[in-house]
Amino acid sequence: MPPGLRGVAARLLFALLVAVGLAFLTLPVLALLLRVPISALGSYITRPIVRDALLLSLLTTLVSLGLMLLFGTPTAYLLARRRFPGKRLVETLVEIPLVLPPAVAGVALLLAFGRRGLFGPLIEGAGFDIAFSTAAVVLAQTFVAAPFYVKAARSAFQAVPRDLVDAASTDGAHAGERFRYVLLPLAMPGIVGGAVMAWARSLGEFGATILFAGNFEGRTQTMPLAIYTTLESDLDAAIVISGILVVASFGLLITFRLLSGRQLDVVGLGE
């Protein structure tokens, strides 16, 4: 084969591989969206099982997100800006839920916080009852999604150039002020991006939730669980809920892309 032709063949093969790969990733979502009964959308969304799942997912993911921000931000800061013995261990521990199958996370949560779990008696003694409650849903979501946030926030803190922080220090800013006025604003796009990805992950949480929190409409049946349940009795309802999740996830992804592009610009390193 002449060298010119070989180049063309290689390029064709390359294009083909990319095209097949892209088609594989996009066609299932397209097939799903094509089946959404647009004209009857209103009647499906107002159905109790769909409406309850929507509201519950919104509520639980927002609470989970709040918990991740509250506990994850200091952890991310610590990992990004401080050196201490055992740091590698802490890093690995934080990322365990990332590689853990969600079903395993569900069993682990059950054995830790369930009524007969390691901390069950303690929790019950304190007057709380987590089993089969909305709180269990929040715990499952936070457990599986928090590492996404911590990882992203950590990179965001790390990306802030050290000389900027040092300059603030020279100007007399103490640690709290340096964090509040230099680090946090500069890392903000990355932090928000991480929060968005973590939110998307908690929105899709299924395995840990159904094992740890059970399946009860309006209390623990989030959108993925409602899809699982309606798929067996009402396929169209399952498709509608799936369609809503596709749109929501897509929106979150676009938000994330916009934000992650901005991180470098803010620090003046973009382009």
Added chain:
Amino acid sequence: MKLYQAGMLLVAVCFLLMVGGCASDAPKGGSEEVTVFAAASLQDAFGELAKGMQVVPTYNFAGSQSLAAQLSQGARADVYASADDKNMQSAIEAGSVVSDTQQVFATNRLVVVTAPGSHISSLSDLAKPGVKLVLAGPSVPAGNYSLQALGKLAASGEYGGDFADRVQANVVSRENNVRQALAKVELGEADGGIVYGTDAKSSGKPIGTIEIPDKYNVAARYYIAPVKGASHPEAADKFIRYVLSEAGQKILSRYGFGPAK
């Protein structure tokens, strides 16, 4: 780094050993294979049945409603065994099973199971405030039967006319198959649940059992049928014949199932 490499090697060796262990359990070559979609409650009995027959079954255990849905979406199977008539009918309507090829092969009844140390000691305790109950979902055969039994208990007047509603108020989860409901009770996450007598019998855990009197109980009838367009129709036929044979019925009865009258 040395330590890391040694660790990885160890993991790899363990994995290979596990795979090897599984492979040695694989069916002998030459036997006919048959794919069976069976109600979750049949898990133990069908597992035992597999040992005595000439064909090699591959099982998919789930709620009968799940299986009917999977079949209607084109899942490949040779035999469908449903825990109720309703889901067998929906499989027929969906064209997965040919009408009148289904046969009753076993019966079952419901019992109340209680977690170790729970405060449920009678049927009326199911309605006590604060009790946590787990049922199978209403589209699951066991869940549907449970609702019927609760309705009968309420109608009897013995437990109060609002008995079913008060019990429903205690339900904390509606599981997608009866075994999940049993598991939540075994784990002690729920105080009690309603499952089949066979589930309670096969549980190896120290759970309590409360019988539901016959007049309030339901006669769960299990149906079996070949799947339309099965890739192994002859093996499917052999499987079904064995289930209905004396040997098959004996095994089912050992696991607590009633005879196919």
